[in-house]
Amino acid sequence: AEPILLGVPTSQTAAAGVADDLDHLNGTTLAMEEINAAGGINGRPLKLFVTDVDKLSPESCQQAIAACVDAKVHAISNAFLFVPIPAMDASAKYKCPYLNGNTQRAATEAFRKNPDKYSHIFQTDPSEVHYGYTYPIWLKAMETSSGWKPKNRKVHIVQEQVAYCQTISRAAQEALKKSDFEVAKITDIQFPVQDWGPVIQELKEVDAGAIMIDHWVAAEYAAFCKQFQADPVPNSLVYLQYGPSQPEFLTLAGEAANGFCWSTVLGVYADERGNAFRAKYKKRFPGIMGLVYTGNGYDIAYYLKAAWEAVGDPNKFKDVCDWIRTNPYRGVCGYMDMNNEYQEAGHFPDNGFPVTATELEKGVSQLYVQVQDVEHKIVYPYEIKEATLKPAPWWS
């Protein structure tokens, strides 16, 4: 039968996001192979249409979408773009379901303002603001039930300049105001950071109980870990945001990564399903596995499969979109319910800001991870934790 086409714009050549996109593509490929082995969708095989994209350049994003449109894809699955709006515009007339892991409130905000135009755009993970919003909640949780004894109630934020980090930092500051922690200092840095020395010096001067390093480059995090271990701020809880989720972080930092915490709003759970996926993935793609976009790519493909099977004709884009909007799906990264004014997956745990879920199984959980013995261990939310917070090497 005629195959169903899934467009996967994948960054292959640009300087940014190649690793994440490779993860996404691998996850999608795995799902495609499984689906086709199981007889396809309504008897039609699934086929991927892969095209290159440079996430930083609007021309290139538009061009990638145009290529998908020309290939007459039935849906687009994409990890993320730094400039999503031109891509969304380019697909606005074609209106095939466009599922992504953009993690960007600005993009879902665009949907909220113009729900008709962007009705086909689904963000299958919560927006980045939740990193900030949930941060105090996590701190509290660590304090109350994981044995972290804050030496003071100060929080020191180190922020990079890209929009993503800025948004997170702003959200964190907003949330911290409502908590019993206080922002002691905000240090600005900018990629590339040649030398973390001055930053660590400042961290030591402020001597806050909790430290948030709001950056995005795994390699620089690794460099930070090494320098920090050499000259740490005693007894502080150091949180590294999303960057360490990239697989190379552990290889680069090695021993030095022990004791640091980080989190991701989108990640493969360590529950039964998640573990099964991890096993399958590792078999198909040996080597170190990424834990974020692998699962996302896999989930998107299965989500679409469910939608197509329910609607019947993948060419009825509107019906497929409507089905997706009204029918949540539980994948390896959590429960994607996008029937809300942002059309993004709900975030768990509930932090009081839109869009959140109150139960683990009603949303996509943010995973808080600590590096323990050079391995990532989920320490929070408790519902899916793998280990408890261990004292970091610099705690006495």
Added chain:
Amino acid sequence: MDIGFILTNALVLACIYGTLAIGLSITWSSVGLINLAYGFIFALSGYGAWLAAQYLSTNGIVVLGAGVLTGALGGMLVCALAFIPIHDKPNFTVRGLIATLAISLIGTQALLYVFGPRAKNLPDIFGFWKVNVGGIVLTSDKIGNIAVSILVVTAVLLWMRSSRRGLEIRAMMMNPHAASIVGIGVRKTGFYVMSITGGLAGLAAVLLSQTYYISPFGGLAPMIKGVSIALCGGLGSVRGAVIAAVILGLNEALTARLLGGQYVLITQFLFIIVILLIRPRGIAGILDRAREA
């Protein structure tokens, strides 16, 4: 204490920048090529060192040697492709610029294809230890960096000043025709200059592997830094490059301390622009125009 901290910090940065810029500066001063493939050589030699660490030995000397060697090979490749065929043709500087750009475009994609997008790291070549100097903690790689960079830069400076080869290198770009008349083989010199500067890039790659991990695009940032410093110091003047590195290191340390890290790039480029406006030939710019006499 604060002053001491800023100064050590500036020193660290100056060493990093000096190591980055010196190769570019020599390349320009001798073969007249702005080597935009420098970033590619940087990444390539990182991978060379990484392969050595994976398959040969994690001994610091071996890794360093492998990096320098790969860098030298990379330099020779660039020389063979972008210098030998066009050095005596019209418009060489612009064509060389584009040729090295093309090499870097192709090479980076090849690296991306062969080694994948994920960054790699090298074993600690200087071990893992630290010293505390008056409250300033310096890690082994920083101290190693400082020591090796100062050593190498001094050695290169001395060599350029006092040896026949150094003289040849400086003479070659100014007038290739005259150079051949005094017995300087332009192509041969080109090859060894490019392999030496490639080796320097390799050295920098290995030394800086803790800051710039090895990745296909990991050479871009060091290259931009290196080119700016080399130009700011005055193309072709190793001494100028060293001075520029010190000034920019100091600027960065001060800015980070006094204004905030986000202003580092801004002040840096403002600084370069101001320097160029004051001294249009860079800090130690040589006279690159013969007078009409």
Added chain:
Amino acid sequence: MSAAAVAQAAPAPERREILNVKGLSAGYGPMRVIHDLDLSVYAGERVGLVGLNGHGKSTLFYAIAGLTGWQRGSIKLNGSEVGRTRSQGPGRYTHLVVRQGLALIPQGDEIFHGLTVEEHLDSGAFTPKAWKERRERKEKIYRIFPPLVKLMKTPVGRLSGGERRMVSIGRGLMAEASLFLVDEPSLGLAPKIGKGVMEALFDVELGQSAMIIAEQNVALLEGRVDRIIGMHVGKLKGEASASLSFQTRREN
């Protein structure tokens, strides 16, 4: 007979042939400047090459150094072949020729404008031996060109036309070469300096090397060189016409 042969053989090494050019043609693109030229120069000889502007004196020198657009024919320097027949692109092999013992002092402004006068002179000492004794050699040059002493540390690019000329000649004399080709040494120099330069060239002890001086003005060479060769439209003048124009003394 054997004694005669020995006697014949004995001076032979002294009259070693430094340069032997046979059937050399050379030119630039469409223009053929040198036509089937033969020339031999022996050790210890100082040869003058005269001819009007544009008749190929410089081109002959360039051809020996491999710097013309194209060339054809045999050039033997110290017995080894350095001429190349194909047009290889000018200058590609010059350094190899130079390393076999050629010092070319070109006509134009072939200088390294960023190097100081001193470094410039150093650059002329290309053999290890010359490099080692460069200090003494430089002293000698400064004695020939006193104005250079003051300018020792000045970049050559800042010098006046004549000063550059001195530096360039000095650079050539720094070399430890077996054949010196000097192209119009007095060009662009004030009469005073020009005369000094010529004196200096005549004073250089040649030993086992040879020197060819190209000059337009016969009067400057008259009586100071061993041989004068005329050059006319790319050919050496035949003996007959040469003896017609110059009452050349042949001293051997």
Added chain:
Amino acid sequence: MSASADAARSSEAPLFACEDIRLDLGGRSILHGISLSVRPGEVLGVIGPNGAGKTSLFEVLSGRLRPKSGRVTFRGEDITRLPLHARARLGVGRTYQTPVVPDELTVGQTFKAARQAYRPYLTRFDAEYGAELVHLHVDPDEPTARLEAMNRRKLLLACLLMRRPPILLMDEPAAGLINSEVDEIDHLIRMLSKEMNVAIVIVEHRIELLETIADRVMVMDAGSVIASGSLAEILEDPKVHAAYFEGPGDGAHA
């Protein structure tokens, strides 16, 4: 001193003059108080050993270098601060020791560009006039880069002459030319100065050229004027002889 004597001798006001020019370059003092003046139609030769500062003086006179002190005047106005192109617009033409041409244009385009260099724009016929004056007969489609030395010099001269400048500064116009071409330069200079009343300052090493054309000669050595007057007078001056003509060897032998 001798300059003031010259000034006294000339009753009419000088067309172009400089007073007490001092110049430092690269930390060295190159010119120490040079003064000169020329009247319309006069040919002033400048000679001196190499490095005496002749080209440097020209750079100052034409405005490419700013002197440390001193004044350059043209028709009585102070033009010391004007750059070369502004002086060119006033009518101070200068030529270079190396024959420069704009090497990306053809001869025709060069003429056109020169005609339109500044207002008033000249016509084609002015360009033809300039070319005719210097006997420049080349195909207008010929790229200037292919011209030979003499025609390169003529091209610049033609571009200058079509504006009918009252004064020309020529730096070694005969360097690297063959004798018949030198004769042509000689002829041209005579015509310009005698028939068209153009004042000319000329630097030249070839005494035989100056002999025929120069009204007055100024000898420079080490940045100052050591003599000035007619060529015959100059040649007899022992100072000049020592500085310019005698080889260092002669002194030693004598």
Added chain:
Amino acid sequence: MTGNVWRNPLHVWGVEGAEKDVPSIPYKNHQDVWDETTVSKAAMLPVGRLRYYWKWGGHGALTWPRVRYWPTRRRGLSIRSAYNPKTMRLEKTIADKRPIWWVLGLIAFMLAPLVMPAAYQNTLLTAGATFAIYAAINLCWMLIIGTAGIYSLASYAVVGVAAFGTSYLSIHLGLPWWALPLIGAGIGLVAGLIIAIPAIRLDGFYYALLTIGLNELCRVYALQSKQFGSSTGGLYGADTYIPQSWDQYDQSLLAYYACFLVMLGGLALYRVIDGRRLGRILKMAPEKREAFAEATGVDFRRARVWVFVISSIALGFIGGFYSAHFRGVSFSIFGFDTVLLGLAMLVIGGIGRAEGAVVGTAIVIFLDKVMISTGPLRLMVIGLIMLGVVLFLKGGLFGIKAQFRAWRDKKKSERRSMRSEKGGEMLPEEATETRDKDLIYWRRYDKMQRDFLKTLISPELIEEHRKKPLGQHSEPLERVLLYFRRAPQVDKYAIIAVEPFKAFRIVALSGQRGVAPRIVEDKIYASQEEAYHGVFLRRVQDLLES
């Protein structure tokens, strides 16, 4: 050898010293010499180039219609009529066929949407629009790099600044789309002045670095400024000229043609600047070689500021259009690779020509944007093209023709000149190029004559002349002297009396009225006879050497 006897006619009158039969110096028969020298050694090869292109016949008295395009003073085609030196016929030639190619190319681009395969329609239309915008940018940039010869790398920065500025204004003040390019032009003017001022002081790579620095400054500033760096990795939401209600194809088509118009504007600007006074004086004063222009009174600094300002206004206009086209702008426009890729476009096409900018852009954009699904391969291809172009081509793709011709001519003439001996006869290529064909035969005849006369010269002959420079001579000497007498004026030797009857010198006539003869040697002859003989010797010498 003929041993002729010369009968002296003066003998009849009993002139003193005139013998009856003067035994002549033996000499070869001229016929033999003639035969010898005319036996050709070199192969006769066809010379000259065939005309590959069509030529119309001459148009006689009829004036070829030569329309001028208002407001320029340009003609459609520059048509020359000239005599073909080979056929001696009057011919009309189009001197410059580029306008024809331009018109055809632009029409093709305009009609392209009609024939685009449906499967690539979207891709091609989007890429076409992107191409046209970039081509317009590159054309303005080419004015600076090509015409003014200044390596400014800030052109994309000007576009970016204008685009950011106009997007910001449009988002916050709700400016309509048509105002964006106009405001952009204003921003461009300011940006142009800012980048023009350092250009007066700096040159070469230092200026390039400075502009790269400005570029980075803009990038870093925009990246971290809260207004510009907000959220979406750029600034989005500006008003657009594309009506949202239209369907996809119509939107793409409109965008395509709108961008095409911008590109046409860029082309027009390029023609107007490059081909007129400003362009000419800029090309006359390329960087570091301004001496000539300066001496002729060109104020090149002012001209440079002008070209910066004009092209920056245009770039700003395009920047405004850019934000109206993409509804905003992202930081990637300030990126290092954007600039370098742009430079690569220019170099591939050929610096200094409009078609170079346009076609170079077309090639790179086609590979980069249309072949997007081929992934890394396409970048390798771009790299290889860049490498190939710079390694083998002097002036980019559009320099190929000239380069090939130059190379072919060079090789041809090298081979020819290696082979042929220039003994006074014209070389083949000289022969085809010379206008006066008589000259070929005159020179050939002259050479044969000289070849013959050379065989006559002998010590006896010289001795004969020395003894009696004037008067009746033997046949060979007479022949030689006759030849000398017929020599042209230029450089003809003459004798002047320095002191009558006592001192004579030899001079060479200049051959030109009013130009003084030149003294050829220092020697002073004591008598006229000696001087005559001196001249004779010189001439013999010249003859032998020729």
